[in-house]
Amino acid sequence: MGGKIPLLAVRRLFWVPVALALAAGCGKKGPPLAPIVRIPAAIDQIAAQRVGRDVFVTLTVPAKNIDASIPVDISRIEVYGYTGRVPPPRARWVEIGALIAVVPVAPPVLDAAGSEAGSEAPKAGPGVGPADGATPGTSITVLDTLTQNELVQGPVATATPPRNGPTVAEPVVPEAMLPLRRYYAAFGFSARGRPGPPGTAAGFAVSDLPEPPALVRAPYSERSILLEWSPSGGVVGFLFERPLLAEEVPLDERLEPVVQAPVSPSAAATDVGPSPSVPDGPTRYNVYRDLAPDLLAVPNTAPLPAWSVTRPAPLNAMPLESMAFVDPVELDRPRCYVVRAIRGSGAAGVEGEPSLPTCMTPTDVFPPGAPARLVAIADQGGISLVWEPNSEPDLAGYLVLRGEATDATLQSLTSTPVVEPRFRDTRVTAGTRYVYVVVAVDSHLPVSNVSAESNRVEEAAR
Secondary structure: OOOOOOOOHHHHHHHHHHHHHHHHHHOOOOOOOOOOOOEEEEOEEEEEEEOEEEEEEEEOOOOOOOOOOOOOOOOEEEEEEEOOOOOOOOOHHHHEEEEEEEEEEOOOOOOOOEEEEEOOOOOEEOOOOOOHOOOEEEEEEEEEEEHHHHHHHOOOOOOHHHOOOOOOOOOOHHHHHHHOOEEEEEEEOOOOEOOOOOOOOEEEEEOOOOOOOOOOEEOOOOOOEEEEEOOOOOHHHHHOOOOOOOOOHHHHHOOOOOOOEEEEEHHHHHOOOOOOOOOOOOOOEEEEEEEEOOOOOOOOOOOOOOOOOOOOOOOOOOOEEEOOEEEOOOOOEEEEEEEEEEEEHHHHOEOOOOOEEEEEEOOOOOOOOEEEEEEEEEEEOOEEEEEEEOOOOEEEEEEEEEEEEEOOOOOOOOOOOOOOEEEEOOOOOOOOOEEEEEEEEEOOOOOOOOOOOOOEEEEEOO
16 A cells, blocks of 8 residues: 555545534524614714804714714714703604704715725715715704794603613602703714614703894994994893892891792692793893905805804904994995894803894095195206105005195196105296195095195295
């Protein structure tokens, strides 16, 4: 045999591991693995800011699935609103909340292997623009304009008993005693329409709005616009904000006991909680400006998608305690101003509706200053004039006027403004005495503003 392994033995060695594998496969089987389901993660980064009747709901589009895998499988986001003492249960938002916005989401960009390319946060694919949807991982803002029906208690979710029998109830504040609030929540949906898990709800207390200020005035100068307005609520509202001096209680009233009327159980049961009211605190103000488009700028005609709403920003960095504000002027550009009153501070602050707009187009009616220190020097063949230059930024030049000493009428020697603060008059007659003045003109169109006359000087021609 020469030490060779027989062919039959080789075949037996080959079938041994195969038999072992088949024997293992014929044993007890485990449960089948569930298919992988990709749904977007919960939307936890959400905020709601109220400005008058408008609510700006800002959230971040999920960039991952619930298992932290990428690319995210998301095709749209639904935003819901609800008004009540407590928010809806996390699993019943879609049932009892009101749908206020549906935001399409653009597909992420993938590499050749089918996985997400680039950074951790997906980006929109090639050729995808704002019209195709929001981009995963970015922040979007939708607008909810409140109506009176949306500021009252919404549908109340009925409680469901626990499956595993009764549980020990924790002491909680009765729902009827809680203030009314407006809540917002958002849910991502996969391409197959599967919703993601509930996320965080954002909200604010429902309260009455402070009255807008009245009589907004806007006088202006060549450098600034001074905005002034009457107090919110008028003079009465202004006086009610100031604390009155404490009155001394008469002695007989101080000694008399105070008796409180009993509250019936039926009255306590029908309590619907505290009614909305304007928050406490001094009234402050925000100033807003709406400028006409710049005629020299290239207009952007592309429409913004409904999920790219921008909350208007006030001109003032902090709410104003006073009822005045100074805004730099830009002449000949139309604009409108509104003022909103704010009550409360921080997250509890409530900003009211705008005042009636004060619209204007500041016009350049401000002439340059009169040229100063005009001097005339006569020499052979002419009279030279010099004066101090003006410093106005819109200065176009100077006009020189001349008249004879025996005649009070002055005539212009220059058909167009001279740029330099000097001029030589060569159209003179020897022995004649002349009177000169200089005026400055600006670049305002169609008619320039003309300054007052400079000092008058007389000089005889040689």
